[in-house]
Amino acid sequence: MNNDLYAQINPPHRLLMGPGPINADxxxxxxxxxxxxxxxxxxxxxxxxxxxxxxxxxxxxxxxxxxxxxxxxxxxxxxxxxxxxxxxxxxxxxxxxxxxxxxxxxxxxxxxxxxxxxxxxxxxxxxxxxxxxxxxxxxxxxxxxxxxxxxxxxxxxxxxxxxxxxxxxxxxxxxxxxxxxxxxxxxxxxxxxxxxxxxxxxxxxxxxxxxxxxxxxxxxxxxxxxxxxxxxxxxxxxxxxxxxxxxxxxxxxxxxxxxxxxxxxxxxxxxxxxxxxxxxxxxLEEGLDKGIARHALHGEALVAGLEGMGLRIYGDKQHKMNNVTGVVIPEGIQGEQIRHCLLNDFAIEIGTSFGPLQGKIWRIGTMGYNARKDCVMQTLSALEAVLNRHGFRTVQGAALQAAWDRYDASAGVTR
Amino acid sequence: MNNDLYAQINPPHRLLMGPGPINADxxxxxxxxxxxxxxxxxxxxxxxxxxxxxxxxxxxxxxxxxxxxxxxxxxxxxxxxxxxxxxxxxxxxxxxxxxxxxxxxxxxxxxxxxxxxxxxxxxxxxxxxxxxxxxxxxxxxxxxxxxxxxxxxxxxxxxxxxxxxxxxxxxxxxxxxxxxxxxxxxxxxxxxxxxxxxxxxxxxxxxxxxxxxxxxxxxxxxxxxxxxxxxxxxxxxxxxxxxxxxxxxxxxxxxxxxxxxxxxxxxxxxxxxxxxxxxxxxxLEEGLDKGIARHALHGEALVAGLEGMGLRIYGDKQHKMNNVTGVVIPEGIQGEQIRHCLLNDFAIEIGTSFGPLQGKIWRIGTMGYNARKDCVMQTLSALEAVLNRHGFRTVQGAALQAAWDRYDASAGVTR
CATH class of the missing domain: 3.40.640.10 (Type I PLP-dependent aspartate aminotransferase-like (Major domain))
Known part of the structure; x- marks a missing residue:
């Protein structure tokens, strides 16, 4: 970050995986x-x-x-x-x-x-x-x-x-x-x-x-x-x-x-x-239906990965949006510490929450330009590393395997 | 202009010399x-x-x-x-x-x-x-x-x-x-x-x-x-x-x-x-006072050029803005014809007017990025050519000389 009042705009690189705004196409x-x-x-x-x-x-x-x-x-x-x-x-x-x-x-x-x-x-x-x-x-x-x-x-x-x-x-x-x-x-x-x-x-x-x-x-x-x-x-x-x-x-x-x-x-x-x-x-170049399907796919892969990490998804999964996922912050974990570490050490932003959910869930977006496999995989892998560092234990490999499995299922690949 | 609904944005080149918006820096x-x-x-x-x-x-x-x-x-x-x-x-x-x-x-x-x-x-x-x-x-x-x-x-x-x-x-x-x-x-x-x-x-x-x-x-x-x-x-x-x-x-x-x-x-x-x-x-890099002086200079040069062309400036000249000039449309000239010809043949836009002034004055801006000598000179020279083509007589060279004189006076040059 440049604190010079007269410097040109030069925003730091961020991967915006919160509830929006996200990186523009x-x-x-x-x-x-x-x-x-x-x-x-x-x-x-x-x-x-x-x-x-x-x-x-x-x-x-x-x-x-x-x-x-x-x-x-x-x-x-x-x-x-x-x-x-x-x-x-x-x-x-x-x-x-x-x-x-x-x-x-x-x-x-x-x-x-x-x-x-x-x-x-x-x-x-x-x-x-x-x-x-x-x-x-x-x-x-x-x-x-x-x-x-x-x-x-x-x-x-x-x-x-x-x-x-x-x-x-x-x-x-x-x-x-x-x-x-x-x-x-x-x-x-x-x-x-x-x-x-x-x-x-x-x-x-x-x-x-x-x-x-x-x-x-x-x-x-x-x-x-x-x-x-x-x-x-x-x-x-x-x-x-x-x-x-x-x-x-x-x-x-x-x-x-x-x-x-x-x-x-x-x-x-x-x-x-x-x-x-x-x-x-x-x-429209992608096609609206295809774009919606893409949002569904990456949302599901994210959910699979998060569950593979042992995290719980917030709310009624049958009625969640394709493009935002609520993740229950595990017992003993400070939600804001994780967010700051993700932002500072991986340049990845995930979302906090408002009102009754403040401090209880994170919100992770997979939308627009960031509804992409690389964004999902990078976010999962960084989140797992940060959680591990803060004392939350996961089964090595399980999160990313689960996401890969979801992607492979959609590609018609058996593993 | 591209009429294809699915084409990328590709606006035509314009020199925007109306009352705003003007070309962005x-x-x-x-x-x-x-x-x-x-x-x-x-x-x-x-x-x-x-x-x-x-x-x-x-x-x-x-x-x-x-x-x-x-x-x-x-x-x-x-x-x-x-x-x-x-x-x-x-x-x-x-x-x-x-x-x-x-x-x-x-x-x-x-x-x-x-x-x-x-x-x-x-x-x-x-x-x-x-x-x-x-x-x-x-x-x-x-x-x-x-x-x-x-x-x-x-x-x-x-x-x-x-x-x-x-x-x-x-x-x-x-x-x-x-x-x-x-x-x-x-x-x-x-x-x-x-x-x-x-x-x-x-x-x-x-x-x-x-x-x-x-x-x-x-x-x-x-x-x-x-x-x-x-x-x-x-x-x-x-x-x-x-x-x-x-x-x-x-x-x-x-x-x-x-x-x-x-x-x-x-x-x-x-x-x-x-x-x-x-x-x-x-x-602020230019300096606010210098920027205002620049607007005054190019506004005055435009006025000098327009008057040199035999056109009349609208309103109380002592109280006009530096950055916009009203020009009385001469007898027998169709204001919109002139504007269209300027836009179509020179890609220069000047402004029409509202309400009681509609059809009576054009408004020409010299502001922001377009408060520049080349913008003023190009606009004057194109306007004179278009007016001549539509039957309004001017003294050859007088308009641009008047603008040049104003610029030279400000540069401390005697001619």
Whole structure:
């Protein structure tokens, strides 16, 4: 690390195997190094249109309004919630980890009437439980987290769209942590809005939030339309409902900027758009299904290796995300000591935990550019060495053999 | 331009001489191409601290809370307004162009009681006029634009701090367009909050908003403190005033994330932070005063050249920004035709205009990496050629000679 204030950026080499951000795909970094173009340059608006088309494929949707919010994944969440939820609207949030609490927190800032249902951390909800709560509470919107990195759990969403449609509920999911590494079918699952980020399975930096909005969600947002005074003309008319209490996150304005009218709003963050487009391009070059299978494979190999080391996996293994694994910190081991030793002596970062899980589990990611065999093998071998040094005994070779076995099984090799 | 959806990013070469974004400094692009590090990596938190220190120098402030908002410059404006203005607070906005209207628009979204004073476009306010309005309206905050790119005017701010202090008014300015190319003295001028962006004189991409907050502004924000449920502990206490109606733009939370507690909020946009730090480093390497003088020089040379071409400069020349020049489109010339020809045949972009000035002026920027002699000379020579082709007569050689004369005068050369 260079402490000189005037030195050039020169970050140390790290293998980022935490819950994200992870190392960016070098192709994404190169895309960001491209020179800028003007925001209304035909080449720029063409890149914006292409970005919409590429993300429609990743979101598995026909939604016209598939675009970027210029901010981190949290900005994408807030843009959707502020635009969709009117003050006083009742919303239901099934909370199964920290990011469910975040949805509540943001909904509260929208002045929503927030109701929650909870399951213990490490579990997910059955559709019945969610439908029962919807019947009881009659919310306007169901706000879900698909993959909550705090617990590594993946909430099944496939059956919730029908439930929401039956009860006329807007259906949103925060797919920040899961997107690109686990199945997500926006249209088939009846989602009205999804938000994501680049810094997890997409292999890019934090700072741009891809979102998609269904026609139903678009209509809800259009009813709150406002056109900025500085650019409005006689043809512009405001919507019949209460305005959105943010300009930056007013998705009606963001649509008008990404749409054919190209009404000036923010100045699109060009380099981040280049990054977002390249993330999508790289993922589609591999093929979305193949990419998800790759995340499943490396997640399973990591789990096999960790169990081979005698470690216990946290939570309901049937419902964990492909791309993040919670590992119970063994009795007598100081979790932070292990993390620091891994970082300082191997330049490998694994994740700590929040809230009730703090000090109880590590979180290891295998996602995006780092959903690779070499990353898994290096992490397992370094972790075993560090644990051994701190007094945790393992059977020599067992961890890596187990991971190899998982890889070989997938390659159809018998050993 | 490449229309292939699956092709790599390959933007056409452009010389961006509009009101911003402009071409990024290649060093900033290289900084963004650096590999990522974890958000709590000691190297990352050190870069965050360095970024604070570097921007304190650029803002000419001792303010502790000098940091980045992860979004475009508009996000920086909204974060300050949403955090500072409580619903019902009275605010005063002196409007002298489009971005004054934007401040009104955002303040309205904060549910403020918004009052404006106006001068004709192309002019600025005298301190008296602003003090009179403050005395009459007794606002809680004065929201100003330092440089309004829509009119190219630069509002003098030096005397407003004393006025605000006398009347106990919070003093904010939006320095997006002016920052780094025109003097700004946060502490000496008594500013309580300033926001900026990278895509103008700083020579970076849009997508990160440097801001600074005075201790008085910090105190106002702290009174509205909220700690997120997912991460709050027994020691955390909320403020006594109404919460901030945004989580992403809650600057209390952003301070807790940039401060020693490092309370998790958004995941810092690492690549944009690298860009922001490099923008500041490059500017301080040159020296802030020298950089401002450079902006003045190239702005004046451009003006000399345009006048030498027989074109008229828009607005009050005594109060224009160094870095943007409004040019009155001559009688009988179609402004957009000229812009398209410049872009298509010379790859040079100059700006159009908004609202009442649409079709009446072009805006030409000389800022950041493009505040250079070669950029000015190429733009003048291309513009003259294009104007000639469209029937506007000029005296051969006069434009470029005038620009050269201005440069030679500054170099102390007599010709």
């Amino acid at each position: 070098p192709r994404v970094l190169r895309a960001m190094a491209c020179q800028l173009i003007g925001q209304y340059d035909p080449a720029m608006t063409e890149y914006m249109n292409q970005t919409m088309a590429l993300y429609r494929q990743l979101f598995r949707t026909e939604n016209r309004w598939t675009m970027l919010v210029d901010g981190t994944s949290r900005a994408g969440i807030e843009a959707i919630l502020l635009s969709a939820i009117r003050p006083g609207d009742r919303v239901l949030v099934p909370v199964f980890g920290r990011f469910g609490h975040l949805l509540c927190e943001i909904a509260r800032r929208c002045r929503a009437d927030v109701h929650t249902i909870e399951v213990p951390w490490g579990e997910v909800f059955t559709p019945d439980k969610i439908e029962y709560a919807i019947q009881r509470l009659r919310p306007r919107a169901l706000l879900t987290v698909q993959g909550d990195t705090s617990t590594t759990m993946l909430q099944p969403l496939a059956e919730l769209g029908d439930i929401c449609r039956r009860h006329d509920v807007l259906f949103y999911t925060d797919a920040t942590a899961s997107f690109g590494g686990n199945a997500l079918e926006t249209d088939a699952w009846g989602l009205d809005a999804v938000s994501a980020g680049l810094q997890k399975c997409l292999g890019g930096p934090s700072g741009s939030a891809p979102i998609t909005l269904s026609p139903k969600m678009e209509a809800a947002i259009r009813r709150r339309r406002c056109v900025e005074q500085g650019i409005r003309t006689a043809e512009h008319r405001d919507g019949e409902e209460e305005m959105i209490y943010s300009n930056y996150f007013d998705l009606g304005m963001v649509m008008d900027y990404w749409g054919p009218e190209r009404l000036n709003h923010h100045t699109e963050a060009t380099s981040m758009l280049f990054a977002a487009r390249e993330c999508a391009r790289v993922m | 290649p060093r900033v692009l290289r900084a963004m191409a650096c590999q990522l590090i974890g958000q709590y990596d000691p190297a990352m938190t050190e870069y965050m601290n360095q970024t604070m220190a570097l921007y304190r120098q650029l803002f000419r402030t001792e303010n502790r809370w000098t940091m980045l908002v992860d979004g475009t410059s508009r996000a920086g404006i909204e974060a300050i307004l949403l955090s500072a203005i409580r619903p019902g607070d009275r605010v005063l906005v002196p409007v002298f162009g489009r971005f004054g209207h934007l401040l009104c628009e955002i303040a309205r979204r904060c549910r403020a009681d918004v009052h404006t004073i106006e001068v004709p476009w192309g002019e600025v306010f005298t301190p008296d006029k602003i003090e009179y309005a403050i005395q009459r309206l007794r606002p809680r905050a004065l929201l100003t634009v330092q440089g309004d790119t829509s009119t190219t005017m630069l509002q003098p701010l030096a005397e407003l701090g004393d006025i605000c202090r006398r009347h106990d008014v919070l003093f904010y300015t939006d320095a997006t367009a002016s920052f780094g190319g025109n003097a700004l003295e946060t502490d000496a001028w008594g500013l309580d909050a300033v926001s900026a962006g990278l895509q103008k004189c700083l020579g970076g991409p849009s997508g990160s908003a440097p801001i600074t907050l005075s201790p008085k502004m910090e105190a106002a924000i702290r009174r509205r403190r909220c700690v997120e449920q997912g991460i709050r502990t027994a020691e955390h206490r909320d403020g006594e005033e109404e919460m901030i109606y945004s989580n992403y733009f809650d600057l209390g939370m952003v301070m807790d994330y940039w401060g020693p507690e490092r309370l998790n909020h958004h995941t810092e946009a690492t690549s944009m932070l690298f860009a922001a730090r490099e923008c500041a480093r490059v500017m």
